[in-house]
Amino acid sequence: MxxxxxxxxxxxxxxxxxxxxxxxxxxxxxxxxxxxxxxxxxxxxxxxxxxxxxxxxxxxxxxxxxxxxxxxxxxxxxxxxxxxxxxxxxxxxxxxxxxxxxxxxxxxxxxxxxxxxxGELDTKNIVLDAKFTYMDETLPVNYMHLGWPKSAPHCVVFLEKNDWRPMESLASFARAIQKDKELFPEGVNVNFLKILDHYAMEVYTYERGVDDFTLSCGSGSVAAAVAGWINGWCDSPVEVYNPGGTNIVIIEPKDNDKLLSVKLRGKxxxxxxxxxxxxxx
Ligand SMILES: N[C@H](CCC[C@H](N)C(=O)O)C(=O)O
Structure with missing residues (x-):
């Protein structure tokens, strides 16, 4: 083989x-x-x-x-x-x-x-302003599905820029989100996002099906960039720094921001x- x-x-x-x-x-x-x-x-x-x-x-x-x-x-x-x-x-x-x-x-x-x-992402399917609580801590989250017509679920968790907690604690938070079968019956990829500036962000993805952080997740980078863009924290092109390298996400709004045409560039x-x-x- x-x-x-x-x-x-x-x-x-x-x-x-x-x-x-x-x-x-x-x-x-x-x-x-x-x-x-x-x-x-x-x-x-x-x-x-x-x-x-x-x-x-x-x-x-x-x-x-x-x-x-x-x-x-x-x-x-x-x-x-x-x-x-x-x-x-x-x-x-x-x-x-x-x-x-x-x-x-x-x-x-x-x-x-x-x-x-x-292709185009319909913004009406993105859940904004949600929150998730684990062990007495509540963090803001957005979630969305990527892929047309069959899609993969992604949850974006917003961290402060100076939030330097150990990866194991992020992993526990991610696993708690993944266990929520009411919100995510098919499991979910959990992306922790720190906005660095208007065109750059750091993203760590705890992946469904891998049950660990990977060094990079392309769809996770797209989900995080779209969440950052929709919340008005960043503009396209967004440089997404993953531990394994950089993904560039290009977002072009259409139809009064109802649809987002999305491109992903990387190695x-x-x-x-x-x-x-x-x-x-
Ligand atoms: N790392 C991949 C995503 C794998 C997706 C997967 N873990 C799932 O949705 O089950 C990426 O670059 O987009």
Whole structure:
């Protein structure tokens, strides 16, 4: 079994081209769980599966399976990696359209950078002015779903710029939010956001399906930038600093700010390609 390893700002993925091998969904989910184990196997935050396109204008389709085998409908960093993989392997040109579980998107590859055109986000579906309380502490939160038509849930938690609490305490807060099955029946990615200035923010994402902080989350960066923009704290383009690198989020309002056209730009780096031995599985 041949693989490619890639990373987008430290969010690392194993890329599996399923166009010929045609593993079943069940086999793919089992493979994701086995291969993503750190130290025991290849190790990654998720497995990206490339397959034949579903639409005439698309060059390929992609799906992302988290390290616990669950599927996410939308991933910014994984989509950038998929686009660069497709370009390097001549599955698509440098400007391409491809299908994701969260809808058909466009990408432009200027290696190692990739810009994704993610389509339009309807602001009426974003929950503003919410709060979440855990262990006697209440923090302001916003939540939204990203991906069209199937979407991934994101919660943005606002921290003060000088809030330097340990990551373990943020992790406990994130897990408490994830446990709220009434608000988030499908689980949720929790993004902690600190506004640095009008064009820059710091974001740490505790990811659903990984059950840990990743070094970067592309969709989390989009959710945080959109929340910052909607609350009037930042303007586009927003530089989102994740521990693993920087994502740029470009937001263009349309129809009296009812719709936001969103682009995500960042690195998608090639690490290695090779064969997986049966013992890795
Ligand atoms: N890290 C990814 C998101 C993975 C999504 C996932 N954890 C979920 O929604 O289940 C990103 O760059 O957007």
């Amino acid at each position: 041949k693989f490619t390893k890639m990373q987008g700002n430290g969010n690392d993925f194993i890329i599996w081209d399923n166009r010929e091998a045609k593993l079943s969904l069940d086999e793919i989910q089992k493979t994701a769980i086995k291969l993503c184990r750190r130290r025991l196997s290849l190790g990654a935050d998720g497995l990206v599966v490339i397959d034949v396109p579903h639409n005439e204008d698309s060059s390929f389709s992609m799906r992302l399976f988290n390290r616990d085998g669950s599927e996410s409908s939308f991933s910014g960093n994984a989509a950038r990696c998929a686009a660069r993989f497709a370009c390097e392997n001549k599955i698509a040109g440098a400007e391409m359209t491809f299908d994701t579980t969260g809808g058909t998107i466009k990408a432009i590859v200027e290696a190692p950078f990739v810009t994704l055109e993610l 998608a780096s090639l690490i290695a390609e090779g064969s997986i031995f049966p013992e890795a599985l």
